[in-house]
Amino acid sequence: MEYTELNRLSRLTSILIQFQTKHIVTAAELSQKFQVSKRTIYRDIKALEKAGVPILTEEGKGYTLMEGYKMPPVMFTEKQANALILAEQLVLQNKDASFVKDYSEAIDKIKSILRYNIKDKANLLADRTQFDEVIHQERNSNNLSDLQNALTNYNLVKIAYINKKEIATTRLIEPFALLNSENWYLVAWCRLRKEFRFFRLDRIQKMEILSEKFEPHNLTLQEYFDQYH
Numbered sequence: 075m076e077y078t079e080l081n082r083l084s085r086l087t088s089i090l091i092q093f094q095t096k097h098i099v100t101a102a103e104l105s106q107k108f109q110v111s112k113r114t115i116y117r118d119i120k121a122l123e124k125a126g127v128p129i130l131t132e133e134g135k136g137y138t139l140m141e142g143y144k145m146p147p148v149m150f151t152e153k154q155a156n157a158l159i160l161a162e163q164l165v166l167q168n169k170d171a172s173f174v175k176d177y178s179e180a181i182d183k184i185k186s187i188l189r190y191n192i193k194d195k196a197n198l199l200a201d202r203t204q205f206d207e208v209i210h211q212e213r214n215s216n217n218l219s220d221l222q223n224a225l226t227n228y229n230l231v232k233i234a235y236i237n238k239k240e241i242a243t244t245r246l247i248e249p250f251a252l253l254n255s256e257n258w259y260l261v262a263w264c265r266l267r268k269e270f271r272f273f274r275l276d277r278i279q280k281m282e283i284l285s286e287k288f289e290p291h292n293l294t295l296q297e298y299f300d301q302y303h
Contacts, residue, residue, distance in 0.1 A: 095185040100136035156222040195226035202251040225249040234280040
């Protein structure tokens with residue numbers, strides 16, 4: 075088999091993984107990722123369709139795989155998927171480029187076997203988590219997993235919180251993003267203060283995930299930083 079054929083086969087396989095990693099994929103995204111023209115991507119899509127892959131076109135959005143096309147051999151719970159996404163954010167801080175590349179490709183393959191609802195939540199969490207490398211850091215919180223779940227399911231959270239002045243308050247918060255520097259921080263809309271606030275996870279004394287849902291905050295993490303900082 076010639077190199078060009080091997081290259082195309084590799085790209086087709088990678089495109090299929092992209093379809094199984096994200097709910098909606100656009101030709102522009104694929105073109106940029108694989109450094110080929112959109113026309114080449116259109117040909118690749120047709121080749122996959124001819125091979126029996128049920129690719130659907132969502133007008134004005136892009137391409138998607140028919141739900142249930144691939145029955146995953148392994149099923150992850152939401153919290154397990156969230157833990158993998160968090161691990162990906164940590165690995166992205168690694169100084170070795172080849173290690174980061176290999177891990178990112180592995181995570182793409184893992185994402186490809188997630189159910190669509192968990193996959194969408196995992197992608198949301200990846201967009202709303204930021205980690206800065208800290209060399210010496212002790213485990214000082216036991217709330218991260220539950221907060222990840224509340225963030226991706228839009229559950230209101232009730233916390234007993236002690237601020238840096240040692241003042242205790244009870245807050246109803248809408249989790250928005252998770253950040254790490256010297257400590258883990260939650261960015262959340264505080265219903266008491268009626269604005270976005272930072273909460274240090276190790277200062278949360280008690281936490282309850284409520285069944286009540288909140289309306290999603292339709293802005294990215296970068297848009298949040300641009301707007302509020």
